[in-house]
Structures are given as C-alpha cells and as structure tokens.
Amino acid sequence: MPAGHVWAGQAGARLGSTMKNNATPLGPKADKLTVRRHNLSLVLRTVHDAGEVTRAGIATRVGLTRAAVSSLVEQLLEYGFVTESGKTSSGQAGRPGTVLEVARTGPAGLGVDINVDYVAVCVVDLSGTDRVRLVEHVDNRGVQPSQVLTRAARLAARALGSAAEQGLQPAGARVAVPGLVSGGTVRQAPNLGWKRVAVEGLFAQALSALRPARPALPVSSDNEANAAALAELWYGAGTEGVRSFLYVSGEIGIGGALVLNGELLRGAHGFAGEIGHVVVDPEGPLCRCGARGCLEQYAGQAALLEAAGIDTDTDVPGVAELRRRAQRGDGAALAVLEGAGRQLGVALSGAVNLFDPDAVMLGGVYRQLVQWLAPAVDRELARRVVSGLWSEDRSRLRAASPLGDAARGAAGVVVREVLADPAAYAERAGR
C-alpha cells in the first residue's frame, strides 16, 4: 500500500491514531471470515491486557455489541484461549458478569537464547508468565554451530517436556543469537565465531530429531539484544511506562537495541542497535568485526576482565570476581570499571543524541556492575547530551529488569503471534 505510506510520518498521525495498532473492529468492507478472525484477536488481546474483565467490559472497550462479544468469547473458551475465573464483577450497570482471564494452559511460546557462555530456554504462557526456565553454562566459542544448536535443542526438548506436564503447547520456538540475524540466518556473530549459519533450519532439525513422533515446531530467529529489549518492554520497565529506551547488553561483546514508543526499531535490514560497534577510538584495538576501536573493545565483558587481569576462560565467575574486587574497594578493579563507564558513556551520549530515548537500560553483565559503571556513564551523558535532559534527570540511566532476559523476550514474540491470530493457532492445533 504505497499510497498509504506517505501518511505515516507527519500529518496522518493525528487522524490515523485511532486506526493504528490493530485495535479497532474491522468495517464491513473486509470479508466476514477476516472480520471474525480479526475480532477474535481483538477480544483475546483485550482480555490479555486487562488481566481480568467481563464480557460487558470487553464490549465497552472494543466498541462491539455485547452479543458479538459473547459469541467471540464462546469461541475463545471453546478453543481454550480464555477461562472463566469463577469470580463475578458488578459493573456500573446491569447484572454482575463472570470474570474472564487468559488461559494458563494451552498456547505458549518457547524462547531460546544462545550466548557465548550459556544457553537459556524459557516457556512463556499466554499471560506472559515464564513457566519453565532452564539455563546451561557452557563455553560455545570454537564449537561448531550445529553442535551448539544441538545442545540448545536438547535443553529445549527438556523444557518442552516440562511445559507439556503443565498442559502447555508452544506454538513455536524463537532462537536469539548475539549477532546479525536476518531471513532465518545468522549473517555473523563475531564473538561466537559464526558466519552465515542457517540457525532456524539447524535448530528445527536438531529438535525434530529429539522428538521424532511430534509435529515439527515452527522456528524463527532474532538478535539477542532485540529479544532482551522486548522482554524489558513487555515484562520489565515497559510495564512501568518506559516506552522509549536504548537497551545495552553487556556480554562477551556488547549488544544493543532501540525501542521507540513501544516499538522495536529493527532498521531497514534488521541490523539496528549495534552499539557495540560504535567507534570510541578510530585507531584503537582491532575488533572481531574487523574494524578498529569499537566500544566492545573497551567495555565488553572480555575487555573488562582482561583489563582487570581476571582469567577470561572462566568468564561467568570472572564477572562475579570483578564485582567482589570492586566491592572490597580494589583500586585496579574500580579504575577498570570507571574507565569502561567513561567509554560507555561517550558512546551512549552519541546514541542518545541520535535517538532521543527516555531511558538507557543496562542489561546482561552490566546489571551486576551498574553501581560502579553508572557514575562515569552518567557524567558523560550529562556533559554530552545536547538536549540537557540527561543532566537534569539522572534516573534515566537504569539497570535492566531481571525479568527482561532474551529467552523470555523471544518466547514472548511467539505468544504475541498467537494473540494476534488465535484462529491460526487453533487451526494448526486441530481444534
């Protein structure tokens, strides 16, 4: 619809706002089945967002008749997407209504987070609650991608087993990787040593081999920081009203993602957010990406531990060791964190000048180090952000929520696909 596109930028925003985000019942021009599919999703999402709501409450919110809402709710009950909680609620008028909520069994999402030093899987139910969570600490560097994905598939198969025991049937799996991901392929993940890896195909194959009798699970993929930022949006700071933020994830390297007005900015090719490769010093040390002086050479986990003289072969305890040293006031450790904070602050101030977010969330290993990094980061932001907003309000720099991990975000994407078209899930599940 090229004609429509022109209107998104400026003037259309006002009139268009009521139409956006799929939150309006479709008109009579769409065919009846499309309308019903759309409205099924609308009602289900209304229950999801409200937490608890009556049929009358839904009718008021979405602007459909009570009869139409009742018929849609019947179908959602039959499919098992919503349940009656047993409670009743008396609204402003009329009889008390039965309270509805989304089902805690049935549809779910499986998220898989493959990082350099761990693999994590998470199963999230329709309400967004994480019902299964498994983490395996393991060094994935120098290991064949197919082996790493087989390892991840084994963990996923175990999680699917636990999910099944709880009556959950994931609609799909989404694999997050710290690298450039597009079209089902990891274009490159320098810290894993991956180049052009068909991550979706390899993972699906490995998982199918472990579950020969089951139907294959649809597999999608994403960048790890994107998935973590979505988790932050849906389950972390976003639930407190932070709708525009820069998410920076300290890992072996540094991942990043941009969320603006509740939407993840993926960029034209899906590669946005790579703050780890913003230049800090054009003549600096060579980065695994091939360029020189990238931020992650100064403030990534590997760089931090090396500067502090901590053995990087055992890197997860390494961060704990750096934290312990900082806690007992070790001057060298404090200097390393101060220096990394300064470089991080310089790069972040550029990103804030470009993107103008409400907040910067420090995730990954930075969560454990934030108290020593934050003063230097704050100082650079206050000094360098041209709007001055960042000198007025130091609470803009925040530790990421522990609830906002990449596996949960990836699982959340699968769940949201179910909520966006419950009929499609029901058809596939043969209901």
Place this chain on the structure above:
Amino acid sequence: MPAGHVWAGQAGARLGSTMKNNATPLGPKADKLTVRRHNLSLVLRTVHDAGEVTRAGIATRVGLTRAAVSSLVEQLLEYGFVTESGKTSSGQAGRPGTVLEVARTGPAGLGVDINVDYVAVCVVDLSGTDRVRLVEHVDNRGVQPSQVLTRAARLAARALGSAAEQGLQPAGARVAVPGLVSGGTVRQAPNLGWKRVAVEGLFAQALSALRPARPALPVSSDNEANAAALAELWYGAGTEGVRSFLYVSGEIGIGGALVLNGELLRGAHGFAGEIGHVVVDPEGPLCRCGARGCLEQYAGQAALLEAAGIDTDTDVPGVAELRRRAQRGDGAALAVLEGAGRQLGVALSGAVNLFDPDAVMLGGVYRQLVQWLAPAVDRELARRVVSGLWSEDRSRLRAASPLGDAARGAAGVVVREVLADPAAYAERAGR
C-alpha cells in the same frame, strides 16, 4: 489507547498492516460525520498520490462504492480541493471517466527556514509543487531572535503576496530552525546563539503586524534537519523508493534526521537525529553545545573553512571558495576535505550501526563538497559498518536532492495536514 500500544511492536504488525496509515474506510462504529471527514481525506489523498485518477479508479483503490466516491468528489470539487482536468480515461470496463487531479489553487503551505547565514521561505501547493521561493542571505548570528523572526516574517509576507496572486491561500506556516525545537519553543540553537525562544509566538506576532487586515496564520515549528529530511522523503530520494535514510545537513554546524520506513523518527522528546554532537574525540575542542570533541567541531562548515584558512565571516562564498580550491587541486583544501570526510565517516558508521538505514544523504553545504568528502566517508563506512552491507554497495552514500530543502519540507507538512483533514481547512476558510 494503552492496550493497543503493546501490539505495535511485533506480532500485530502483520494483521495491523491493512489498518495502518489511515488508508482504510472507517467502519460503522464511528459516527457518520467522522466517517465522512475521514473518507473525504481518503479520497483527496488518493487523488494526490495518483496524480490523475477517475472516480472509478478511486472506488477501486479505496474500497468504497462509486456512489459514495462520487458524493465525496462533489464535495471536494465544491471546496476547491480537486479539479477535473478535462481529460477522460477509459478504464478496463464501463464508460470513459473524467480525470481528476488536486487543485493548483486554494490550499497551500508556507515553510520558513531560518539558518545561521540565510532565511528561506517557500509556498507549496496541494500537489507538492513549490510555487514561491525566496531566499535572503544574511548573517543571523548575534542578532536578537525577535529581529531575526521579524526579518523572516517580512520575507514570508512577500511570499504570501506572491502566493495570493497565484490564487493560493496557505493553511499555516511552519518555521524550521537549526536547533532543538519542542512545544513551540527553540530550546537551544547553539549556532544561532538562541536559548528558550518562543519561536511560534514571535513569528506569528511579527507576521500579523505586517498583515493587520488578514486573519492570523497558524504557526508551527520544527528542527531544520527534520524539515529537510521530510522534503527529501516527499520530493527527493523518497520518490525513488529510498524509504529509510539518515539525513546529514552540513551547515555552520551539522544537523541530522532519521527516516525509517517513510517515517521521521522524532525520538521521545523530539530531539532525535543530532549527529552533529556525536563524539569524535572525547578530549577534542570545546563545542558550542558545551561538550568536547563533537563531530561539528571537525566537519561543520565553520570548522572546514577555518581549517582551510578561509575567512568565515563571509561564509556562503567561503564554501564556494573551498570548492574552487579543491577543484584546482589545492593540496591543503583537499587535505581538509579528506580529514573532515574521515571524521564524518567515523561518526556516520556509528549511526549506521545503530540505525541500519538504506542510505545516507549528505545535504546542506555537503552537497557542493560531496565529491571530495565521499571517498573518505565511504572508506570508513565500508570498514566500520558491522553488517558489511556498506562495503558491498557504495551507492548507499548519496548527495541530498536539491529539491529537498527545509523550507519546502516545512511547507509540505502544512499541506499534508490539509490533506489529512480537508474539512477542517474548509471550515476555517469559511467554505
């Protein structure tokens, strides 16, 4: 509509796409007047986007009946928003139809661009054509904001006179300034020396004083690079399909704006795109913004001319002089441009890594210098953009279109507001 917001990011995009951008007739739930207003805009925008189209063609595109379209077209003809071109067109079936196009008289927009070394005004008609264009070269530094705005209002009044002679009646004026603009105020424009200037009020007052007998023109305001980027989107590279780009405007300082999928990214507070204040060297020279080592200290017009030893008090001829020297192979001039290109390339590679655009457009004075800047910029982008896309395709770095200036973009915003709600314009104009 907080419930709906959650859906914009991920899963909702698919189903939501048909609903976005205000391009669908409203359903029966909206009240009748709202529906008619909306559909009037829909039909008008369809004529605008098509250039020439019959009533039958409109009906096919928007999914309304021919009778409904005819009634809406009658009203648009009566209001003077569209005209019958006199041509007929035979479609695939039925009688030949009369060809409609947007009117070249009546509604228009006035754009005003206040820069450090010039003021420009532009009147754009409903079709997007610039019908009046006036530029005054003048040094606005060290001059009271109210004086600068009075100067701009005089130029605007002259442009409004010429517009009236052509039968054009601008619906409003939009003033673009190279600084941080929000809520009708220029928060700061360091290169103009402005701080907290109520630009809309001052300009409206000055213009009203010059046109005492006329009704006051509504005045809005924007950042200059934002306005130029919108002009690039609507009248320049955007018309050739470049929908995601970073716009960098070389002026006394450096302005910037981000367009993603045909939408300008304004950021959470309206301050996005400030690439001029991305850090190139944390310990570098002091910038007018108060920080050190900002890009504009290395690659802004003032920095370029100073490095080349060209008198910066006569800055517009200064750029022409730098260009002349480069053309005749002056080693010092070439070295200055090469160095600035390198710094620009380093900062741009960070922005590209963060934002992943399809293209970078070099605007402002960079348009005249692009052949000497581009090799170094390209080299840094090829080396530092982590996706590798920028080493594969050197055509991603482009000179901005000469059609894409800030005054025209600002005027275009006003025109698009008319197109988004023609009934509101007609009511104000007393039709």
